[in-house]
Amino acid sequence: xxxxxxxxxxxxxxxxxxxxxxxxxxxxxxxxxxxxxxxxxxxxxxxxxxxxxxxxxxxxxxxxxxxxxxxxxxxxxxxxxxxxxxxxxxxxxxxxxxxxxxxxxxxxxxxxxxxxxxxxxxxxxxxxxxxxxxxxxxxxxxxxxxxxxxxxxxxxxxxxxxxxxxxxxxxxxxxxxxxxxxxxxxxxxxxxxxxxxxxxxxxxxxxxxxxxxxxxxxxxxxxxxxxxxxxxxxxxxxxxxxxxxxxxxxxxxxxxxxxxxxxxxxxxxxxxxxxxxxxxxxxxxxxxxxxxxxxxxxxxxxxxxxxxxxxxxxxxxxxxxxxxxxxxxxxxxxxxxxxxxxxx
Amino acid sequence: xxxxxxxxxxxxxxxxxxxxxxxxxxxxxxxxxxxxxxxxxxxxxxxxxxxxxxxxxxxxxxxxxxxxxxxxxxxxxxxxxxxxxxxxxxxxxxxxxxxxxxxxxxxxxxxxxxxxxxxxxxxxxxxxxxxxxxxxxxxxxxxxxxxxxxxxxxxxxxxxxxxxxxxxxxxxxxxxxxxxxxxxxxxxxxxxxxxxxxxxxxxxxxxxxxxxxxxxxxxxxxxxxxxxxxxxxxxxxxxxxxxxxxxxxxxxxxxxxxxxxxxxxxxxxxxxxxxxxxxxx
Numbered sequence: 001x002x003x004x005x006x007x008x009x010x011x012x013x014x015x016x017x018x019x020x021x022x023x024x025x026x027x028x029x030x031x032x033x034x035x036x037x038x039x040x041x042x043x044x045x046x047x048x049x050x051x052x053x054x055x056x057x058x059x060x061x062x063x064x065x066x067x068x069x070x071x072x073x074x075x076x077x078x079x080x081x082x083x084x085x086x087x088x089x090x091x092x093x094x095x096x097x098x099x100x101x102x103x104x105x106x107x108x109x110x111x112x113x114x115x116x117x118x119x120x121x122x123x124x125x126x127x128x129x130x131x132x133x134x135x136x137x138x139x140x141x142x143x144x145x146x147x148x149x150x151x152x153x154x155x156x157x158x159x160x161x162x163x164x165x166x167x168x169x170x171x172x173x174x175x176x177x178x179x180x181x182x183x184x185x186x187x188x189x190x191x192x193x194x195x196x197x198x199x200x201x202x203x204x205x206x207x208x209x210x211x212x213x214x215x216x217x218x219x220x221x222x223x224x225x226x227x228x229x230x231x232x233x234x235x236x237x238x239x240x241x242x243x244x245x246x247x248x249x250x251x252x253x254x255x256x257x258x259x260x261x262x263x264x265x266x267x268x269x270x271x272x273x274x275x276x277x278x279x280x281x282x283x284x285x286x287x288x289x290x291x292x293x294x295x296x297x298x299x300x301x302x303x304x305x306x307x308x309x310x311x312x313x314x315x316x317x318x319x320x321x322x323x324x325x326x327x328x329x330x331x332x333x334x335x336x337x338x339x340x341x342x343x344x
Numbered sequence: 345x346x347x348x349x350x351x352x353x354x355x356x357x358x359x360x361x362x363x364x365x366x367x368x369x370x371x372x373x374x375x376x377x378x379x380x381x382x383x384x385x386x387x388x389x390x391x392x393x394x395x396x397x398x399x400x401x402x403x404x405x406x407x408x409x410x411x412x413x414x415x416x417x418x419x420x421x422x423x424x425x426x427x428x429x430x431x432x433x434x435x436x437x438x439x440x441x442x443x444x445x446x447x448x449x450x451x452x453x454x455x456x457x458x459x460x461x462x463x464x465x466x467x468x469x470x471x472x473x474x475x476x477x478x479x480x481x482x483x484x485x486x487x488x489x490x491x492x493x494x495x496x497x498x499x500x501x502x503x504x505x506x507x508x509x510x511x512x513x514x515x516x517x518x519x520x521x522x523x524x525x526x527x528x529x530x531x532x533x534x535x536x537x538x539x540x541x542x543x544x545x546x547x548x549x550x551x552x553x554x555x556x557x558x559x560x561x562x563x564x565x566x567x568x569x570x571x572x573x574x575x576x577x578x579x580x581x582x583x584x585x586x587x588x589x590x591x592x593x594x595x596x597x598x599x600x601x602x603x604x605x606x607x608x609x610x611x612x613x614x615x616x617x618x619x620x621x622x623x624x625x
Contacts, residue, residue, distance in 0.1 A: 246445075248438065248440055248441075248442040249442050249443060249444040249445075251407065251438075251442060252436065252438055252442035252443070252509075252512075253455060253458060254407070255405050255407055255431065255434075255435075255436040255522075256405075256431055256432060256434075256435060256436070256456065256458070256459055256516065257427070257428045257429075257430075257431030257432050257459045258455070258458035258459050259458070259459070259463075261463060261466075261467075262458045262459075262461075262463065262466045262467075263458075265466060265467055266444060266447065266451070266455040266458060266466075267444055267455075270444050270445075270446040270447040270451075271444065271445070271446055273446065274446075
C-alpha cells in the first residue's frame with residue numbers, strides 16, 4: 001500500500017492516427033440568438049421611441065452648432081431656462097390682503113413699498129378721460145421666499161430623520177426574526193422574510209400616495225412611507241449580518257446558557273455594529289433624497305411646495321427650490337461621508 | 345499534586361456513561377466512552393488531532409449531543425430540560441478564546457455573568473457594583489492591568505485574550521471548567537502561565553477541570569490525571585507517572601497526519617497493562 005503510485009502519462013499507442021480538430025467557434029444557434037436579440041431590441045426601441053430620441057438629440061446638437069435652424073428640444077429647454085432665471089428669493093404681498101398686519105411691527109428685514117397705479121377712466125358726466133391714481137401698499141420681504149424654502153427644507157430633513165428612526169426601530173425585531181440562527185421557529189422566519197420582501201418591493205412614492213389617502217396631506221404620510229420601505233431594506237441586511245457573524249463568541253455565550261437575546265446582544269451586536277451604522281447612514285442619505293420627492297404626492301416637505309409652484313407655472317420659485325435641494329443633498333452627502341469615516 | 349481519584353459515585357463530578365457519537369456523514373467521533381472525573385481534579389485529555397477530545401468536552405455542556413449514552417454532572421443528568429441550569433455550573437475556555445473582539449475587555453468578562461443578569465440590565469449593560477467589582481478582581485487575578493479594562497478585546501495579544509477568557513469562565517464560580525485546547529495557539533512560556541492560572545484558580549474553588557491538550561510535556565506537568573484518546577476511544581487512563589515515553593510513542597504512533605487512520609487493533613496495543621479504565625456503575 002505504501003508504494004508510490006504514479007499516474008501514467010497518457011502516451012498514445014504507437015501507430016494510432018491522432019485526429020486534431022478544433023471546432024468552429026460559432027454555430028447556427030449563436031446566429032439565431034443574435035437575430036432574436038436584435039429583433040427584440042428594434043421592437044422595444046420603437047415602442048419606447050428611441051428612434052425619435054436620436055433624431056431630436058441630433059437636431060438639438062445641430063442647432064447648437066448652428067447647422068439646423070429648428071430644434072424642439074433646444075426651444076423647450078431655453079423657454080424653461082428663461083422662465084426659471086432669476087430664481088425667486090423675495091416675497092411681495094399686498095398689505096390690504098394680509099389678515100394680520102401691524103404697521104408698527106413689521107417682520108424682520110421687510111419694508112413697505114408703495115406703488116401708484118394710474119388708470120384712465122372715462123367720466124360719464126363730462127365724457128372726458130380722467131386720470132385716477134390709486135396707491136397700493138405692498139409688504140416686501142427681500143429674502144421671504146428663501147426663508148419659506150428654508151423652513152420647508154428643514155421639514156424635509158426632519159421627515160427623513162424620523163423615517164430613518166422608524167425604519168431602524170422596525171427593522172431590529174424584523175432582523176431578529178429573519179435571521180435563520182436566531183428566529184424562534186420556521187413560521188416566524190417565513191413571516192419575517194415575507195414582510196421584509198413586501199416592504200422592500202413597495203416603492204416609497206406609491207406607498208406615500210396611499211398613506212396620503214389614509215392620513216391626509218402632510219408629513220405623517222411621508223415619515224411612514226420612508227420608514228416602512230427602509231425597514232424592509234435594513235431588516236434584510238441586518239439579518240444577513242447576524243447570520244454571517246463570527247460563531248465563536250456566540251458559542252462561548254451559548255455554552256454558559258446565556259440565552260438567545262443576551263447572546264445576540266453581547267456576541268453578535270458588537271461585531272456587526274459598524275456595518276449597521278453604515279447601512280443606517282446610507283438609508284438616511286437615501287431618505288433625504290426621497291423626502292424631497294415624496295412631497296409631490298402631498299406627503300409634506302419641500303416636494304409639496306415644488307409641486308404647487310410647478311402647477312402654477314412659477315418657474316422662478318421652482319428654480320429656488322431646486323437649488324436648495326441640490327445644496328442640501330450635497331451638504332448631507334459630505335456630512336454622512338465624514339461621519340462614516342469617523343465611526344468605522 | 346493530588347493523587348488521581350477513581351470513580352466512586354459519591355465523588356464524581358462529571359460522569360460519561362457509554363458515550364458514542366456518529367456525525368451525520370458517518371464519521372465515528374466517539375466510541376463507547378465511559379469516564380468519571382471527581383470534584384477538584386485536573387484531568388488532561390491528550391491525543392492527536394481528530395481523536396475526539398473536543399467532541400468529548402463539548403458533550404459536557406451540551407454543545408454536542410451524543411448519539412448514545414448519557415452525561416451526568418454532579419448527579420444530574422444532562423438533558424434538554426436540565427441543560428440551561430447545568431450550563432451555568434460548567435464554564436468553558438476555548439482554543440480561539442472566543443471573545444467578542446470589538447467589545448471591551450470588561451464587557452467580555454461581564455458577559456460571563458449573563459445567565460444570572462436580568463434581561464433589562466443585560467441589554468443596557470448596567471451591571472451591579474458587585475458584579476463590576478467581581479470582574480475587576482478576576483481580571484487582576486489573571487494578571488491584567490486596570491488600563492486593559494476599556495480596551496477592545498481584539499487589541500490584546502493572544503495570551504492576554506486567553507487571560508480574559510479565563511476571567512470570563514470563572515465569573516459564575518463554576519464547578520466544572522472545560523478547557524478546549526486552551527494553549528494551542530500560544531507560545532510555550534505563555535502556555536505554562538495560562539495553564540498555571542487555570543489550575544490555581546480551579547484549586548482555589550475545588551473546581552474540576554477537563555482540559556484537552558496535545559502537548560505531552562504540559563499534560564505531564566499540569567494533569568492530576570491523563571486520559572489518552574485515539575480515534576474516539578480512551579486508550580490510556582492514569583497518573584502522569586504512568587504516562588511513560590513508551591505510552592506516548594504508542595499513543596501517537598503513525599499519527600503524523602490528521603487523516604491517517606490507525607491500523608485496526610492499535611487501540612488494544614497502546615493500552616498499557618495495569619492502567620485503570622474507569623467505568624462507573
